[in-house]
Amino acid sequence: MNDLIREGYLYKETDKKGRRLLSLTDKEYKPLFEDLSNLDKKILKEENKNLKEDNAYLNQEIQVQKQHADTLLSEKTDLVISNSELNAKVQELEVRIAKLEERVAVQGDRIMKLENIFYKNGISKEKLEEVIEENEKKD
Numbered sequence: 001m002n003d004l005i006r007e008g009y010l011y012k013e014t015d016k017k018g019r020r021l022l023s024l025t026d027k028e029y030k031p032l033f034e035d036l037s038n039l040d041k042k043i044l045k046e047e048n049k050n051l052k053e054d055n056a057y058l059n060q061e062i063q064v065q066k067q068h069a070d071t072l073l074s075e076k077t078d079l080v081i082s083n084s085e086l087n088a089k090v091q092e093l094e095v096r097i098a099k100l101e102e103r104v105a106v107q108g109d110r111i112m113k114l115e116n117i118f119y120k121n122g123i124s125k126e127k128l129e130e131v132i133e134e135n136e137k138k139d
Helices: 002-006 038-120 125-138
Strands: 010-014 020-024
Touching: 002 010, 038 125
Parallel strands: none
Antiparallel strands: 010 020
């Protein structure tokens, strides 16, 4: 505060009760760069240049990351499509497997019925096995 009073930016006075009162003077403030040395100006100029370079680099990095995100989104879309196609094929195979299992079950029932017919007509299990083996040799 004393520096501001000495430089003429503030005016100090006391009121009737002895309290200090500060008020602004009409003196204009000097611009920041007016009081700086050439070294300070050089440092600020270098810092400004570095910040601009950092900004350019970050903008470039943003573009790279956006491209990467676009690529990932495209790959995700391709994977979703591929996944949908695979799911459709899996469902198709599951239907085919179910149909084959059903046919196997029907064939198994028919074989059991045929075996029962042979057993009821007096053909033993061993004889039936012999007939099957002879038939396989002929084929």
